[in-house]
Amino acid sequence: MGRNPLAALAHLPAGNGSISLPLRAVSADRGDCGSALRVASSRAFRYPRAPMELRGRWGLVTGAAKRIGRSIALALAGRGLNVIVHYHASADAAAATVGEIEALGVRALALRADLGRGDDVARLAREAEARSGGVDVLVNNASNYLRAPFDELTEAIWDASLDVNLKAPFLLAWHLGRAMRTRGRGRIVNLADWAGERPYADYLPYCVSKAGVVSLTRALAKALAPAVQVNAVAPGPVMPPEDLTPSEREAIVRATPLRRFGTPEDVARCVRFLVEEADFTTGAVYLVDGGRLIA
Secondary structure: OOOOOOHHHHHOOOOOOOOOOOHHHHOOOHHHHHHHHHHHHHHHOOOOOOOOOOOOOEEEEOOOOOHHHHHHHHHHHOOOOEEEEEEOOOHHHHHHHHHHHHOOOOOEEEEEOOOOOHHHHHHHHHHHHHHHOOOOEEEEOOOOOOOEOHHHOOHHHHHHHHHHHHHHHHHHHHHHHHHHHHHOOEEEEEEOOHHHOOOOOOEHHHHHHHHHHHHHHHHHHHHHOOOEEEEEEEEOOEOOOOOOOHHHHHHHHHOOOOOOOEOHHHHHHHHHHHHHOOOOOOOOEEEEOOOHHHO
16 A cells, blocks of 8 residues: 555645644544645644735834835835834924824824833833734834944944844844734834945944844744744945035945935835735845945
């Protein structure tokens, strides 16, 4: 007689998207195959496979009052997501962003927190959960960008860069990611930077922090799978500092294969894709850099 066809399935790896059979199903005789497959199916495919429906859910976007964070918040709100607008010092801008989001027909609220303080980050996570009824989407967008030539570096600059740019995203993912996992679904998108792959001069702590975000993304993707998907977006030359001279701007454009600066909307579209549509993607880093990394 032939071998039990279910036994071969016992050798398939467990993990996201794989088949995991209970011992009884694997050892079942052929007469019980139908029952065994039903048991296996009910256990192996318990996590949703369809793209996330954003309407009616809540998301937290850090640094959402202005610039790229604002564009991300508006892009997600345009797809029906209720948005918590985190800000630190830009209360008026945050209120304006909340108004823009509400004009799209969804709900919004603004929460203040200093991401350089661990206790404030924990409070932000608690308030976000309590006031929304459960955060399903986290976008770690906020960061600082502290210029520090090597000979002028201080421990304070290092700490400020790593605390806001790396530790805060970890803490928020740690607090909110566990709640997402308990509910059985969630999306986390971290904002990295192409400089995390190819560091540039005078921003050593910033570049290190963004390289850390890439590694954090991959580690979180493993830790929170299969219920929560964690990915990163790494922008390139998008919204350059306002104090750049015309010649400096021209040099950046020349060094970018697509020969232009990116826009906040370029980044926001990629984040929206990862949140709403990329249902078989986790631990990935999407470059939105106009080809700058390969130049």
